[in-house]
Amino acid sequence: MSDTLFDRLGGEPAMQAAVEGFYRRMLADDRVSEFFDDVDMDRQMAKQKAFLTFVCGGPVRYTGLDMRTAHAPLLSRGLNDGHVDVVIEHLAGTLRDLGVAEAHIAEVGALAESVRADVLGR
Amino acid sequence: MAGVVRGGQRYELRGGESVLDGLIRHGVPVSSSCRAGHCRSCLLRAENPPEEAQSGLKQTLRERGHFLACLCVPTADLILIDDDASLHTRAEIIARRVLAPDIVRLWLRPEQPLDFVPGQFVTLQRDDGLTRSYSLASLPREGWLELHIRRVAGGQMSRWLHDEVEIGTEVTLAGPFGDCYYARGRPTQPLLLAGVGTGLAPLYGIVRDALEHGHDGPVTLWQAALRPDRLYYEEELRSLTSRWPNLTYRACTREGHAARPDVVIGSLPEVMLGDLSDCAAIRAFLCGDPTLVHQLKKRLFLAGVPLGEIHADAFVPSSSPATRQ
Numbered sequence: 233m234s235d236t237l238f239d240r241l242g243g244e245p246a247m248q249a250a251v252e253g254f255y256r257r258m259l260a261d262d263r264v265s266e267f268f269d270d271v272d273m274d275r276q277m278a279k280q281k282a283f284l285t286f287v288c289g290g291p292v293r294y295t296g297l298d299m300r301t302a303h304a305p306l307l308s309r310g311l312n313d314g315h316v317d318v319v320i321e322h323l324a325g326t327l328r329d330l331g332v333a334e335a336h337i338a339e340v341g342a343l344a345e346s347v348r349a350d351v352l353g354r
Numbered sequence: 355m356a357g358v359v360r361g362g363q364r365y366e367l368r369g370g371e372s373v374l375d376g377l378i379r380h381g382v383p384v385s386s387s388c389r390a391g392h393c394r395s396c397l398l399r400a401e402n403p404p405e406e407a408q409s410g411l412k413q414t415l416r417e418r419g420h421f422l423a424c425l426c427v428p429t430a431d432l433i434l435i436d437d438d439a440s441l442h443t444r445a446e447i448i449a450r451r452v453l454a455p456d457i458v459r460l461w462l463r464p465e466q467p468l469d470f471v472p473g474q475f476v477t478l479q480r481d482d483g484l485t486r487s488y489s490l491a492s493l494p495r496e497g498w499l500e501l502h503i504r505r506v507a508g509g510q511m512s513r514w515l516h517d518e519v520e521i522g523t524e525v526t527l528a529g530p531f532g533d534c535y536y537a538r539g540r541p542t543q544p545l546l547l548a549g550v551g552t553g554l555a556p557l558y559g560i561v562r563d564a565l566e567h568g569h570d571g572p573v574t575l576w577q578a579a580l581r582p583d584r585l586y587y588e589e590e591l592r593s594l595t596s597r598w599p600n601l602t603y604r605a606c607t608r609e610g611h612a613a614r615p616d617v618v619i620g621s622l623p624e625v626m627l628g629d630l631s632d633c634a635a636i637r638a639f640l641c642g643d644p645t646l647v648h649q650l651k652k653r654l655f656l657a658g659v660p661l662g663e664i665h666a667d668a669f670v671p672s673s674s675p676a677t678r679q
Binding site for chain 2: 244248252255256259260270273274275277278279281282292293298
């Protein structure tokens with residue numbers, strides 16, 4: 233019987249604590265920060281928390297359509313594979329900060345990868 | 355079965371049905387997107403919403419009854435609060451004083467006392483319908499409502515309030531509205547307040563509210579303006595620092611030569627950030643020009659201030675009748 237990483241990290245409170253670090257990494261990174269200009273930061277962080285919960289195997293489901301719809305406006309602003317790579321990089325960094333083992337970080341990366349095509353509208 | 359009461363009408367919910375699903379089923383328009391508690395599109399207000407429907411919301415929003423309709427499965431009738439249907443009160447303009455070349459202070463006496471929390475705002479409607487929003491600078495105990503009005507180039511309301519309106523004129527107020535206020539409960543927490551221009555108005559209320567209710571952690575109030583001659587309330591703010599030893603008052607202007615030795619010339623975010631320590635413990639209040647408020651919010655967050663502890667009130671200029679100013 234396997235707990236999800238989400239459970240082992242401590243569930244929702246752990247996601248709440250982790251998302252601030254994750255969001256700070258994104259905002260401070262020039263490669264992706266432009267996509268976060270002029271957004272409502274509180275709403276944006278709520279979305280980041282949902283994404284983090286999802287990739288840690290928590291109780292969040294995205295349909296492919298959800299991901300496509302949410303990111304479609306960003307495609308016209310140049311969203312590409314490089315940006316998705318940056319997100320996955322920062323997910324890994326956030327989890328490393330939480331002391332998560334590399335094997336589990338790889339699992340998370342795989343879950344994040346699974347939405348790449350939908351995010352990029354392919 | 356529990357129901358949702360909205361605008362005097364009751365909508366029955368099915369067992370286990372969320373407020374969002376129920377209202378939509380009844381044909382009531384409610385914004386939504388993710389339907390899973392993440393996107394905040396379905397944010398509503400009610401009296402005593404269930405706690406689990408407030409997951410992730412900051413303390414001030416929770417206290418004011420905000421909740422996520424998609425997460426809300428009430429066990430008893432839930433009464434929604436509709437801001438659009440807020441009380442209207444007649445109020446008389448009882449005094450006007452020039453505070454700075456582009457700022458006047460108005461005092462109003464409402465027909466009935468307004469039940470507000472310092473930091474909230476009202477919308478002021480002239481008898482011909484012209485309406486603008488202004489933050490309250492006063493405290494409920496003061497008995498009058500204080501507004502700081504900036505002269506907006508080409509602005510109809512500000513021209514009227516600065517140049518034309520006579521003392522004794524009546525207007526209609528709606529509200530109070532807004533969630534930028536001092537929530538009680540952590541009196542030793544460092545507070546950081548920054549008001550740009552008339553952004554000082556709500557902070558003048560908030561800072562006194564905090565201090566008068568026993569906040570004894572370090573409180574730093576930054577006042578910012580374009581130039582030193584636009585700074586106002588120096589005497590009032592100094593008098594506050596004399597009264598409250600834990601209050602520090604700092605001023606910053608973008609340009610100019612400081613006639614006052616305590617005024618720092620520079621970019622507010624740079625100046626403020628250079629001064630910070632222990633960011634993770636801070637609660638911040640940022641009010642005024644939207645660009646600067648947003649920039650400050652981002653910089654403070656990046657410096658380590660928790661996002662839920664940053665209360666921002668951006669004064670968005672009006673482009674339509676009842677918009678924040």
